[in-house]
Amino acid sequence: IINRLNGIFKTDSVSGVKVSDYLNKIANDEYFKGFNVTITDAYGYEVAPESLVGTGMKLTLSYGDASLNYTFVVSGDLNDGLVTGEEVNIALNSALELQYLDAVNMYALDINEDGVVDLLDVTKMAGSIDVGTWVNHNGYSDGVNSTLELNKSNNEVIRAGDTFKVDYVLSGLSAKNIELNGIEGIINYDRDVLDLVGISSSSLNEYSNYNYSTSKYIYASNTVLDKDSVVLTFTFKAKMEQTTNINMTNERVAVDGTEVKLVSNSDIDVKIARALSTNNDITSLNSSIGTFD
Numbered sequence: 701i702i703n704r705l706n707g708i709f710k711t712d713s714v715s716g717v718k719v720s721d722y723l724n725k726i727a728n729d730e731y732f733k734g735f736n737v738t739i740t741d742a743y744g745y746e747v748a749p750e751s752l753v754g755t756g757m758k759l760t761l762s763y764g765d766a767s768l769n770y771t772f773v774v775s776g777d778l779n780d781g782l783v784t785g786e787e788v789n790i791a792l793n794s795a796l797e798l799q800y801l802d803a804v805n806m807y808a809l810d811i812n813e814d815g816v817v818d819l820l821d822v823t824k825m826a827g828s829i830d831v832g833t834w835v836n837h838n839g840y841s842d843g844v845n846s847t848l849e850l851n852k853s854n855n856e857v858i859r860a861g862d863t864f865k866v867d868y869v870l871s872g873l874s875a876k877n878i879e880l881n882g883i884e885g886i887i888n889y890d891r892d893v894l895d896l897v898g899i900s901s902s903s904l905n906e907y908s909n910y911n912y913s914t915s916k917y918i919y920a921s922n923t924v925l926d927k928d929s930v931v932l933t934f935t936f937k938a939k940m941e942q943t944t945n946i947n948m949t950n951e952r953v954a955v956d957g958t959e960v961k962l963v964s965n966s967d968i969d970v971k972i973a974r975a976l977s978t979n980n981d982i983t984s985l986n987s988s989i990g991t992f993d
């Protein structure tokens with residue numbers, strides 16, 4: 701009927717499948733001939749035929765004293781049979797280890813069935829909501845480069861106490877008007893020297909989050925790139941005088957529905973100068989040699 705795997709029926713319809721559709725399929729399936737069929741919700745109540753099949757609903761097939769019991773899993777759905785922004789955010793938080801999913805819900809949000817909920821599942825869900833079906837891309841087959849660069853709006857000299865910005869740039873695109881679906885990675889920096897104040901994006905801001913404890917972020921949305929582009933901006937506050945390193949690891953980029961090969965140069969040293977004195981009440985200065993005029 702769809703997939704009958706370890707007591708689970710899984711369907712991958714974004715726009716929903718009615719209970720009546722399943723009842724009709726089962727009634728016309730020779731395998732289940734003579735069975736009594738019921739579909740119930742999580743509380744054990746029989747579901748109306750016009751309702752949508754949702755993850756967690758139960759299918760019971762009875763024949764005499766014997767019965768077969770299955771749990772429905774709808775790809776991308778956790779309750780009502782539809783893929784919504786709520787599910788995308790839950791998948792995103794799960795991928796960032798900010799939210800726990802039980803086995804059934806994990807299976808529902810693992811769209812590509814590779815055993816984990818990650819960037820590719822999040823972007824697949826996010827890109828399919830508006831059109832009501834899973835979007836299949838031809839795929840961008842070439843690679844892309846990533847770099848970290850100091851933002852041009854920073855002070856010429858970055859001092860302890862200053863805030864400053866670092867841009868995450870994607871470049872080296874071999875085609876025009878490609879679709880960037882999402883990015884993830886871990887931003888590494890010395891927390892004794894810097895505070896990460898915020899992460900922003902002018903293009904990938906529909907679904908995003910950051911796990912402070914692991915320094916991992918995911919940003920997902922669909923935006924068209926036709927040139928080298930700043931896709932993320934990290935804002936830091938300098939805490940002390942020191943030359944410090946900022947770099948990215950575990951980077952992944954989804955372009956045109958496919959994870960692409962990434963050549964990473966996402967590593968930058970930032971010189972933090974000492975803070976200038978803010979004491980405006982100095983009445984005298986002494987020197988062991990000469991005088992101050």
